[in-house]
Amino acid sequence: MDREILRRLELLNQLKLTEAEKEDVLSFFAAREAEHKVLEAIDTANTERMVHVMPIDTVVREDVVVKMFEREDLQAQAPETDEGYWCVPKVME
Amino acid sequence: MKYETVIGLEVHVELATKSKIFCSCSAHSFGADPNDHVCPACCGMPGMLPVVNKRVVDFGMKAGMMLNCDINRVTTFDKKSYYYPDLPAAYQTTQWFAPVAVNGLVEIETSKGKKGIRIKQIHMEEDAGKLVHDIREDTTHVDFNRTSVPLIEIVSQPDLSSAEEVEAYLERLKSLLRYAKVAECEMAHGTMRCDVNLSVRPEGSDKLGVRAEMKNMNSIEAIKRAIDYEVARHIDAIENGTEELRQETRRWDDIKGKSYAMRTKETAGDYRYFPDPNVMPVVIDDEWFDSIKASLPEFPEVKKAKYMELGLSEYDATRLSESIAIAECFEDALSVCGNAKEAANWVISEVTRVLNAKGMSYEMLTLDGKVLGKLINLVLESKVSRANAKKILDAMFEDPELDPIKYAEENDLVMSNDTGLVDKVIAEVIAGDAKAVADFKGGKDKALMALFGKCMKQLKGNVDPATLRTMLIDAINKL
Numbered sequence: 001m002d003r004e005i006l007r008r009l010e011l012l013n014q015l016k017l018t019e020a021e022k023e024d025v026l027s028f029f030a031a032r033e034a035e036h037k038v039l040e041a042i043d044t045a046n047t048e049r050m051v052h053v054m055p056i057d058t059v060v061r062e063d064v065v066v067k068m069f070e071r072e073d074l075q076a077q078a079p080e081t082d083e084g085y086w087c088v089p090k091v092m093e
Numbered sequence: 094m095k096y097e098t099v100i101g102l103e104v105h106v107e108l109a110t111k112s113k114i115f116c117s118c119s120a121h122s123f124g125a126d127p128n129d130h131v132c133p134a135c136c137g138m139p140g141m142l143p144v145v146n147k148r149v150v151d152f153g154m155k156a157g158m159m160l161n162c163d164i165n166r167v168t169t170f171d172k173k174s175y176y177y178p179d180l181p182a183a184y185q186t187t188q189w190f191a192p193v194a195v196n197g198l199v200e201i202e203t204s205k206g207k208k209g210i211r212i213k214q215i216h217m218e219e220d221a222g223k224l225v226h227d228i229r230e231d232t233t234h235v236d237f238n239r240t241s242v243p244l245i246e247i248v249s250q251p252d253l254s255s256a257e258e259v260e261a262y263l264e265r266l267k268s269l270l271r272y273a274k275v276a277e278c279e280m281a282h283g284t285m286r287c288d289v290n291l292s293v294r295p296e297g298s299d300k301l302g303v304r305a306e307m308k309n310m311n312s313i314e315a316i317k318r319a320i321d322y323e324v325a326r327h328i329d330a331i332e333n334g335t336e337e338l339r340q341e342t343r344r345w346d347d348i349k350g351k352s353y354a355m356r357t358k359e360t361a362g363d364y365r366y367f368p369d370p371n372v373m374p375v376v377i378d379d380e381w382f383d384s385i386k387a388s389l390p391e392f393p394e395v396k397k398a399k400y401m402e403l404g405l406s407e408y409d410a411t412r413l414s415e416s417i418a419i420a421e422c423f424e425d426a427l428s429v430c431g432n433a434k435e436a437a438n439w440v441i442s443e444v445t446r447v448l449n450a451k452g453m454s455y456e457m458l459t460l461d462g463k464v465l466g467k468l469i470n471l472v473l474e475s476k477v478s479r480a481n482a483k484k485i486l487d488a489m490f491e492d493p494e495l496d497p498i499k500y501a502e503e504n505d506l507v508m509s510n511d512t513g514l515v516d517k518v519i520a521e522v523i524a525g526d527a528k529a530v531a532d533f534k535g536g537k538d539k540a541l542m543a544l545f546g547k548c549m550k551q552l553k554g555n556v557d558p559a560t561l562r563t564m565l566i567d568a569i570n571k572l
Contacts, residue, residue: 012174012363018209028336051191052169055343056488057373058375059145059373060150061117061145062142062147063110065119066117067114067118067132068117069132071129074132074133075128082229083130083234084127085127085228085234086375087234088178090226090230090233
């Protein structure tokens with residue numbers, strides 16, 4: 001983590017950090033990088049990749065159509081709708 | 094200086110499932126009202142939990158096998174972050190770390206011969222929604238019906254070098270995926286979409302040029318035009334310094350015949366991929382893998398070779414094997430009539446004629462090939478004339494349940510064995526057109542056709558043309 005990466009992350013996440021907040025983030029990540037270096041020292045060559053934290057896999061469903069919700073219910077709390085559409089501030093095409 | 098073009102393609106294909114990839118909403122929203130096929134999961138509402146549609150994995154594997162890929166037996170889903178109103182969760186659930194299929198190879202054939210195009214990977218992912226910008230000036234309208242419709246993205250290595258090769262590659266993908274019945278692959282319907290990554294470099298150089306990604310091409314012809322334009326733009330920039338080439342995403346405007354810069358090209362880091370904790374890994378065991386392997390169709394080349402062994406010409410065999418719908422129709426018809434040449438002629442000429450007249454593609458064919466075989470038998474047994482059989486075929490397209498024998502009987506289309514009736518009609522026609530009879534006797538062969546036509550009309554086509562001709566000439570000669 002350096003100031004250039006942090007600048008890009010600010011941009012991507014639409015954030016504007018103060019100088020003090022930037023220092024906090026940089027020191028936080030510096031500490032994590034140090035911890036990471038310790039972990040990197042472990043030999044994992046023969047360790048199977050962990051793909052998920054839960055010991056569950058292959059949760060699948062059959063390809064069946066079920067209509068469970070009505071549009072009006074889903075849009076009940078929308079700030080604005082029009083003719084069945086959700087409305088958002090104008091965006092570029 | 095001579096240049097070479099380096100092209101890699103990212104092809105999105107909508108899978109032909111009934112429901113969406115992570116929820117049970119219908120994946121087919123053509124003609125539906127906006128947001129009629131949505132639920133909390135595909136609307137990205139907090140607390141929703143996606144559950145993988147098994148058929149999407151089936152189809153992903155099948156596509157991978159058709160493109161000679163290795164299948165990842167543990168395949169996982171990841172979040173790809175981007176913020177835009179067509180993606181309600183602000184991330185797309187896709188596959189980054191362990192896509193369903195990798196390291197494939199597709200063989201194409203162009204005027205320069207055969208070439209292998211390497212496939213980097215095929216990953217399963219959800220589609221985004223649709224934004225409508227022109228209903229009101231002050232807002233954008235959002236329709237999530239398409240959100241979470243299942244896609245596969247087929248990523249090629251940069252092995253393509255011309256518009257001709259790109260066309261051959263896309264046609265090959267379409268053919269293979271349609272054969273496997275995993276997708277419609279119709280660019281005009283948006284069920285196949287293609288982004289082109291292109292760069293230009295001096296011929297022989299091993300260093301890649303500046304890459305542009307082009308989007309918004311809605312047909313193979315548009316893709317070819319976009320490639321030609323972009324190659325010329327790159328060469329002009331390199332040779333004449335007309336502009337500084339940048340790694341960017343460009344939008345193709347097919348009406349203006351130009352591409353426009355949309356944004357600088359994102360890198361993987363920009364998307365902040367990370368494993369989706371809500372979607373469990375999918376483990377493909379041997380039983381599942383083998384069942385998909387066993388369900389693969391014969392490849393088009395195998396069918397073509399089989400058809401040629403039946404005595405068909407290479408042209409006929411190619412036409413019949415270019416679409417799985419046509420191939421199956423032919424094979425079903427053949428299984429009933431047992432005459433390969435006759436079945437091939439009916440499928441290639443007549444079935445295609447009706448499809449063209451109706452503006453239908455091969456994939457829209459619903460005709461039962463076995464019923465077509467019954468119709469062919471009626472012709473071969475001289476029970477129905479060829480002309481009337483074509484009328485019955487037209488009716489079969491309107492009514493898939495139609496029985497050709499019953500239809501022929503009910504509509505007076507059965508060939509007459511009543512030679513007495515034919516003699517009577519011939520006598521009447523000859524008596525009513527003395528001039529044509531005299532002309533024919535005087536050596537004008539065309540006059541016979543006029544008489545023949547009148548007889549055939551009166552007999553409603555229900556007579557063997559060769560028999561009628563012979564009987565007509567005999568009758569005139571006896572005068």
